[in-house]
Amino acid sequence: MNSKPQLLTDEQMRKFIAEGFLILKTDLSKEFHQRLLEQLNEVYQDEGNPGNNLLPRIREVQKVFEHPVITGALTSVLGPDYMLHAHRHGHYNNSPQPGGWHKDSYWGYRRMRNHHPWWAMIMYFPQDTPIELGPTGVLPGSQYYDTRTFEEENPAAEATANGEAGTFALIQYDIWHRSTANKLGQHRYMLKFEFMRTQIPQAPSWDHQEKEWITPSSLSPAVRPHEVVWRETWNWLSGKLGPDSTPIGDGAQAQQWIGQLQMEDPELRAAAANRLGLLGADAREAGAIPVLARALEDSFEPVRLNAAYALARMGEPGTAALLQALQHEDKLISRNAAYGLSASGAGAVAGLTEALKGGREEVTVHAAFALGELRHLAEPAVPALIGLLDHPSEPVRYSTVEALCNIGSPREEIVAALKQALNDPDPQVRFMTGLCISRLGPQAEAAVPELIQALDDDNRYVRAHAAEALYYIGTDTAKEALLHFLRQSRWCPSTTPASTFYP
Structure with missing residues (x-):
């Protein structure tokens, strides 16, 4: 088998950006999957769910994640140095009832979710999984929504990961998903x-042939038009930073779309906000900004989403409207404004920095998020962000940690602040700090002593992320500390309650 990662094509990446998932398949043999399935049955029957020890307990699973289809998909979406998180779970489904729609947690649900693909999941099916066996269902395009803006009983809206053994779903972490009904009552595993x-994109990491965004030739009927959002994500993954304000479309139609944005039908309003965003400066000159600013308060989330990203393409007046909406008492409106500001470029930095001082927790979190997404453009905000590491709110502190790591400079000041955060009383702040230090790599060498201390943390994920940070720092001192930790904590995959010592 060729071990070279099989990178995704432009069209596959576009589908992933718009729909939030891809269904792919390995070419591992049926015999391999059968052996893996037998081991799963044995472990679950005799020992229960191995939880985070799934990978060392059933070592053959590692071969799955070394398969070039999977490494290629993950490299394409997350970059070449992606990290395998310490949390993993083998889902077992024999329920005749479907599960509830949900998004997975970031150690709770208070962290602001990413529109850019910072996190992804692989859902792997080791047995043939027809629709009757209850595969995972996803709502295409819903990774951009905080609310469920779909009919739960609409079968056309749901996509399922059914297929032969070796099928896997690559999903954007924030997509709405669920388990479907297992009507056969047989074993169904999903790993x-x-x-x-671990790296901010500097260039495309997939098989990139076409520079510009092209809307995919076929999309699920559940996917609403969010072309401004998709273009911005495509550009972000390509290493571009800041708004692309080039008008796309016929500017003479701006008044038509302004009128449609005020119609009763929410789907028509969402489409109009999308078209005005594509028109950019032409829509601004036609007077679209006040109407789009009102649309930030629309009752239908897809309208608010398109309005926020549309304003990001309209220069200083659009940024001003977003900064005003950031202060809105409705946290959903404030958050959508932050998404728009995260795509507004350097012109948003001063206003976002000022918003850090506002006092309301959600506004501070949203402003810190947007500054982090602006990366090095937000360097002037670093002193204000560092000052928030003593804030009484845990979400403010872990949002600040993530923003500082994304900005990355001035390095010495940021690393010193992160060393402080590794000793934060809240485990989620410590968890996020270790994870984010991994993004800085060797530049964070000064944090090695604090990371070594974190290897003894009471929380398993703080320990795991400290170990990952040492790995990505990669200096001799970091590697020596990591090897010492791993030797002490090595885990025997053959030791079970039925076989504690021999053979």
């Missing part, structure tokens, strides 16, 4: 692993 990006 879920989480992966994270």
